[in-house]
Amino acid sequence: MLGRLPLSFRLSRFSANILRRAMSNESQFSSVADxxxxxxxxETHALDNATKRKEIARTFISDTVTVPTEEMYSYATLATLGDDVYFEPSTSALEAHIAKITGKEAGLFMPSGTASNQIALRTHLKQPPYSILCDHRAHIHKYEAGGAAFHSGAAVIPVVPTNRHHLTLQDVKDNVMITTDVHFAPTEIVALENSLNGTIIPQDEVIAISDYVHSLGLKMHLDGARIWHVAAETQTSIKELCDPFDSVSLCFSKGLGAPVGSCLVGTKEFIAKARWFRKLFGGGMRQTGILAACAAYALTNNFPQLPRVHALAKKLEAGLEEIGATILSKAETCMIFYDPSPLGLSYDEIAERASALPEPLFLGGLRLVIHIQTTEQAVEDLLQVIRQLAEEKKAAGFMPQPKVNGSEIKDVYVRRTPKA
Structure with missing residues (x-):
């Protein structure tokens, strides 16, 4: 019947059907898009961010809480556009710069310090059985979810420093596993962390360990997440601090205040293999230019702030000592470990009073961390909280206890918070 109608009418009706279907499809797509x-x-976005920045300025839990400033954000928008799995210019430039200042041949941008450390270990380790020797407090041992065992099938030899501060050459000699006995996993890597819990390993000790380890044909890795603090405090170049190591991981998102990222450095051959493992582990990223730009901004503008951070940490330490708390680990860089029990106080009491202030303070236990966004007022307020609580205890009849020698860096948290 339709075939008997004029062609123009049939075309018009056909067009109308197409239009109706198109309108129906558009309506369906609009529903999906909604x-x-x-x-x-x-509506409160800007206010919420301002509130968060104030909170961070009064947070002593970790330096991982630092956030980008508006100036860092503005700089990041100028970064190049590119896919880092293929080639990203800003990221490539950052990798080359970090390689240069560390004295290594090549660098690789990583999404995190844990990824950087674990990929470094996996790249060094060829054929099991093998083991990694490190400080018993090391991040690669305690706070990377057993990554050495999972990713590399490696045993870890955690060593307690005999001096209760840092690993020595003798500690390494006493614990390194050099054997053909089938009962043991021979040591392939000695991994140091500098700084570790805010403390600095003397560079002459690092060199002595490195010379010995390399004489055995083994590798040296540095978890240098906070190596920036060591350089700032000792006024030693990054290259000199990294020279004794075959590979180094350096973090941008802790003391330097960038939002994301670390860099792994080593030989060209090592980094080429590490890039492969980064892809294998799911760490290959795309538009990393904005992240590289944030790191570059941090290197230029935030690294110079670290001496002020250390001075503020020392001020906090002196205040705690004046009140009567025991210092378990001194403020060599940005961290203090303290014990308030000689004042009759617990970490929970201090944290609860601090969180009840009109402008709360945020605490995590015996570790206090100062960072580039910590304010002088936050330090004063924390000292005042502890001072007032101590006076209340004294008024209630508590007799201050004799101080004990704080010679050992403890690694315990009353309120469980991330170690990083």
């Missing part, structure tokens, strides 16, 4: 769309910005 379900997909999402806006993270709220």
């Amino acid at each position: 379900q997909v769309k999402f806006d993270i910005l709220t």
Whole structure:
């Protein structure tokens, strides 16, 4: 019947059907798009960010809480566009710069310090059985979810320093596993961390350990997440601090205040293999230019702030000692470990009173961390909280206890918080 109608009418009706289907499809797609769309910005977004920045300025839990400034954000928007699995210019430039200042041949941008450390270990380790020797408090041993065992099938030899401060050459000699006995996993890597819990390993000790380890044909890795603090405090170049090591991991998101990222450095051959493992572990990223730009901004603008951070940490330490708390680990860089029990106080009491202030303080236990966004006022307020609580205890009849010698860096948290 339709075939008897004029051609123009049939074409018109056909067009109308196409139009109706198109309109129906458009309506259906609009419904799907409505379900997909999402806006993270709220009416109070700017105020919330300002509140968060104030909170961070009064947080002593870790330096991982630092956030980008508006100036860092602005600089990041100028970064190049590129896919880092293929080639990203800003990221490549950052990798080359970090390789240069560490005295290594090549660098590789990593999403985290844990990824950087674990990929370094996996790249060094060829054929099991093997073991890694490190300080018993080392991040690669205690705070990377057993990554050495999972990713590399490696045993870890955690060593307690005899001096209760840092590993020595003798500690390494006493614990390194050099044997053909089938009962043991021979040591392939000695991994040091500098700084570790805020303390600095003397460079002459690092060199002595490195010379010995290399004489055995073994590798040296440095978890240098906070090596920036060591350089600032000792006024030693990054290259000199990294020279004794075959590979080094350096973090941008802790003391330097960038939002994301670390860099692994080593030989060209080592980094080429590490890049492969980064992809294998799911760490290959795309548009990393903005992250590299944040790191570059941090190197230029935030690294110079570290001496002020250390001075503020020493001020906090002196205040705690004046009140009567025991210092378990002194403020060599940005961290203090303290014990308030001689004042009759617990970490929970201090944290609860501090969190009840009109402008709360955020604490994590015996470790206090100062960072580039910590304010002088936050330190004063924390000391005042502890001073007032101590006076209340004394008024209630508590007799201050004799101080004990704080010679050992403890690694315990009353309130469990991330170690990083």
